[in-house]
Amino acid sequence: AQKVTQAQTEISVVEKEDVTLDCVYETRDTTYYLFWYKQPPSGELVFLIRRNSFDEQNEISGRYSWNFQKSTSSFNFTITASQVVDSAVYFCALSGRFGNEKLTFGTGTRLTIIP
Amino acid sequence: EPEVTQTPSHQVTQMGQEVILRCVPISNHLYFYWYRQILGQKVEFLVSFYNNEISEKSEIFDDQFSVERPDGSNFTLKIRSTKLEDSAMYFCASRGEINEQFFGPGTRLTVL
Numbered sequence: 001a002q003k004v005t006q007a008q009t010e011i012s013v014v015e016k017e018d019v020t021l022d023c024v025y026e027t028r029d030t031t032y033y034l035f036w037y038k039q040p041p042s043g044e045l046v047f048l049i050r051r052n053s054f055d056e057q058n059e060i061s062g063r064y065s066w067n068f069q070k071s072t073s074s075f076n077f078t079i080t081a082s083q084v085v086d087s088a089v090y091f092c093a094l095s096g097r098f099g100n101e102k103l104t105f106g107t108g109t110r111l112t113i114i115p
Numbered sequence: 116e117p118e119v120t121q122t123p124s125h126q127v128t129q130m131g132q133e134v135i136l137r138c139v140p141i142s143n144h145l146y147f148y149w150y151r152q153i154l155g156q157k158v159e160f161l162v163s164f165y166n167n168e169i170s171e172k173s174e175i176f177d178d179q180f181s182v183e184r185p186d187g188s189n190f191t192l193k194i195r196s197t198k199l200e201d202s203a204m205y206f207c208a209s210r211g212e213i214n215e216q217f218f219g220p221g222t223r224l225t226v227l
Binding site for chain 1: 148150156157158159160163171173204206208215216217218219220221223
């Protein structure tokens with residue numbers, strides 16, 4: 001069975017601070033995919049990143065960066081120099097080896113950026 | 116940029132009534148999904164659909180639920196006899212080339 005744990009339920013930081021959202025996963029598959037989605041107050045789910053289990057390179061996209069560590073089964077997400085527009089619920093998700101499989105979501109982390 | 120669309124944005128229904136939620140996936144995608152999110156909770160998988168048949172379904176997706184792709188563009192979720200606990204946001208998603216799933220804006224279903 002697959003499981004995603006986001007232990008941080010809510011985080012508040014002051015604007016321009018850096019913040020890291022934690023994600024720990026469990027799977028028996030040797031090939032799998034990890035994702036982050038953003039859910040702003042408007043409610044839609046916005047795809048941010050996909051990472052496969054063979055690619056442990058960290059990725060940076062603007063103010064966003066992701067740290068994938070297979071040894072600790074973690075896929076953490078860091079926002080640098082946070083902005084008010086980053087306020088949202090962030091979900092980490094996992095899918096199995098075939099890629100077309102369902103996404104298993106974590107419970108989400110509600111991030112509030114205080115101006 | 117292509118996107119997944121869903122209608123209606125909000126549906127209010129009486130308990131026991133049938134509802135049909137509609138989705139138009141991204142045109143060249145082949146895999147389609149329905150998820151639901153009860154208010155304040157995590158997103159839960161309902162069903163996946165490929166090549167005109169269900170490829171996987173969750174325990175939530177019981178006999179009251181059905182999916183259909185009636186034509187080349189629409190993908191529908193039907194709930195035959197709604198219950199109060201079916202109140203949730205329902206998301207449709209379609210899968211792209213590198214395995215990411217793109218989600219529609221959701222339909223908020225309220226069962227009274």
